[in-house]
Amino acid sequence: MENVSWHADVKAFSEALALKSNGEYEVACEHVHSCCVLLAKTDKFKINGQWFTWIDYEKFHDLVSSGRPFDSKDYMAATPSWAMYGAEEGGFDMNQSQYKKERHHKSN
Numbered sequence: 001m002e003n004v005s006w007h008a009d010v011k012a013f014s015e016a017l018a019l020k021s022n023g024e025y026e027v028a029c030e031h032v033h034s035c036c037v038l039l040a041k042t043d044k045f046k047i048n049g050q051w052f053t054w055i056d057y058e059k060f061h062d063l064v065s066s067g068r069p070f071d072s073k074d075y076m077a078a079t080p081s082w083a084m085y086g087a088e089e090g091g092f093d094m095n096q097s098q099y100k101k102e103r104h105h106k107s108n
Helices: 007-020 059-065
Strands: 025-031 037-041
Touching: 007 025, 007 037
Parallel strands: none
Antiparallel strands: 025 037
């Protein structure tokens, strides 16, 4: 754990990368608990100001079963509000159970 970056550092780094891309990428999603963010291509995954970074798995499997060619636009779904970058929920779906482990570390 001593080598894991702080989420604030990950956010700052990803924001700097997005700025360097000159608008080609933006930080679209985050999951604070996992200390990760998603940089997404704006021209592909941001439609009319809304992010579509989620996968509609049922549609994806239907497309695979069809045998016809398809691409990511055919099965992408709107990003939930709780997963949006900067959302109060920090990427945690409030419909799922959250387990917070109590830590009882000895102090030196």
